[in-house]
Amino acid sequence: MDKLVSLAKRRGFVFQSSEIYGGLGSVWDYGPLGAELKANIKARWWRSMVHEREDIEGLDAAILMHPKVWEASGHVAGFTDPLVDCKHCKNRFRADDPAIKGTPGQPDAQCPVCGSKGTLTAPRLFNLMFKTFMGPVEEAAAQIYLRPETAQGIYVNYLNVLQSSRQRIPFGIAQIGKAFRNEITPGNFTFRTREFEQMEMQFFVKPGSDEGWFDFWREERLKWVQGLGLRPERLRLHRHGPTELAHYAKDAYDIQYEFPFGWNEFEGIHNRADFDLSRHQQFSGKKLEYLDPATNERFIPYVVETSAGADRTALAVLCDAYHEEEVAGETRVVLRLHPALAPIKVAVLPLVNKDGMPEFARRVFDDLRKHVNAFHDDSGSIGRRYRRQDEAGTPFAVTVDGQSVAEDGTVTVRSRDTLQQERVAAAQLLDYLSSRLRG
Numbered sequence: 184m185d186k187l188v189s190l191a192k193r194r195g196f197v198f199q200s201s202e203i204y205g206g207l208g209s210v211w212d213y214g215p216l217g218a219e220l221k222a223n224i225k226a227r228w229w230r231s232m233v234h235e236r237e238d239i240e241g242l243d244a245a246i247l248m249h250p251k252v253w254e255a256s257g258h259v260a261g262f263t264d265p266l267v268d269c270k271h272c273k274n275r276f277r278a279d280d281p282a283i284k285g286t287p288g289q290p291d292a293q294c295p296v297c298g299s300k301g302t303l304t305a306p307r308l309f310n311l312m313f314k315t316f317m318g319p320v321e322e323a324a325a326q327i328y329l330r331p332e333t334a335q336g337i338y339v340n341y342l343n344v345l346q347s348s349r350q351r352i353p354f355g356i357a358q359i360g361k362a363f364r365n366e367i368t369p370g371n372f373t374f375r376t377r378e379f380e381q382m383e384m385q386f387f388v389k390p391g392s393d394e395g396w397f398d399f400w401r402e403e404r405l406k407w408v409q410g411l412g413l414r415p416e417r418l419r420l421h422r423h424g425p426t427e428l429a430h431y432a433k434d435a436y437d438i439q440y441e442f443p444f445g446w447n448e449f450e451g452i453h454n455r456a457d458f459d460l461s462r463h464q465q466f467s468g469k470k471l472e473y474l475d476p477a478t479n480e481r482f483i484p485y486v487v488e489t490s491a492g493a494d495r496t497a498l499a500v501l502c503d504a505y506h507e508e509e510v511a512g513e514t515r516v517v518l519r520l521h522p523a524l525a526p527i528k529v530a531v532l533p534l535v536n537k538d539g540m541p542e543f544a545r546r547v548f549d550d551l552r553k554h555v556n557a558f559h560d561d562s563g564s565i566g567r568r569y570r571r572q573d574e575a576g577t578p579f580a581v582t583v584d585g586q587s588v589a590e591d592g593t594v595t596v597r598s599r600d601t602l603q604q605e606r607v608a609a610a611q612l613l614d615y616l617s618s619r620l621r622g
């Protein structure tokens with residue numbers, strides 16, 4: 184993991200938030216390459232969920248919502264972790280932190296940071312939602328929350344979307360957006376952060392058909408994840424046992440990836456039954472029933488949710504892509520990213536900065552970048568430039584050499600994965616690359 188974190192910083196994928204001030208715990212910024220990678224993941228998700236399906240609509244709900252939303256959703260009462268504090272060093276831990284020796288609150292308990300004995304408090308419930316104040320006066324009435332999941336923005340808009348889009352049940356609403364949780368367990372890079380992005384879809388179905396749709400969406404999401412190119416042996420489904428289920432869930436599966444720190448969830452598929460819509464109907468006093476036009480039946484729809492983290496998906500993709508290999512007696516670090524996810528699709532490199540090669544390379548670059556994210560690099564030896572692109576995960580490097588300028592207008596195209604070079608007419612480059620970047 185340390186090697187990946189260092190590559191992510193060196194190449195501009197991920198930086199620590201507010202680094203020059205010593206950093207802000209469990210908050211990360213995406214640099215030029217990271218921003219592209221995440222945007223590619225989100226665009227792929229949106230395409231498959233919204234554009235490729237007639238029965239799903241998109242939504243972009245606000246982060247700030249009426250505080251009653253979070254009472255209705257159960258987050259005010261139930262979105263808590265049991266925590267203990269060390270009275271000596273003032274650090275805070277989850278009560279089930281395996282690094283704690285002994286029983287918190289008892290004299291034998293030992294703080295995992297300062298080592299003091301008997302200084303850990305008994306566990307107390309701590310709500311993970313960030314609070315803030317709306318309006319000019321900091322009083323309880325104006326206290327609101329930063330949303331801890333995007334799903335609630337979908338539930339409170341379900342009737343608006345249903346009526347404006349003229350959909351019928353079964354149908355879904357998809358949204359990508361930021362969520363915030365005051366997580367206590369630190370670490371593992373971008374795996375568990377306090378600010379993150381979710382890609383969530385809520386599928387509204389007739390009660391009784393929910394289990395079939397739950398199976399359907401579990402398989403669909405697994406196929407989508409496999410399509411990112413992740414190694415199949417590092418993917419698995421995990422069904423929640425009764426003690427793992429969230430307060431809203433009737434049934435749930437995690438899609439897990441084997442990260443360097445172990446198997447962990449990066450997407451969940453949940454059968455939320457009518458928990459959310461019933462609670463919003465109760466708390467808002469507004470009818471949220473659906474009238475089935477075919478049968479004249481009225482019911483509160485059940486919801487099957489697919490909830491993926493854009494950051495965790497990006498982390499799984501990066502972990503999976505990271506390879507070190509020996510090439511000509513040297514270690515090559517390469518990110519074998521799926522071409523559709525790679526931040527830069529093609530690098531254009533003049534072999535040397537003379538004899539018309541820079542001008543030819545510029546022309547090729549200017550043509551390509553109208554269509555794909557291309558990068559021009561003319562500094563340093565050609566070997567070093569290739570290595571830099573390998574570390575960035577760029578699938579193709581186009582080199583302009585003497586033959587390109589003086590003989591036949593062809594360039595070499597080097598493949599990141601096979602290291603093979605092919606000569607291609609500069610005029611045919613876009614066709615050549617497009618067919619290989621698709622998928």
Ligand code: GAP
Nearest residue numbers: 332334374375376379449450451490491492495
């Ligand atoms: N709406 C349901 C929901 O939010 P969740 O299992 O709590 O369910 C869904 O979260 C996904 O959101 C997770 O699989 C993960 O990818 C992402 N996620 C949750 N908490 C996160 C955190 N603290 N940091 C990064 N991603 C997180």
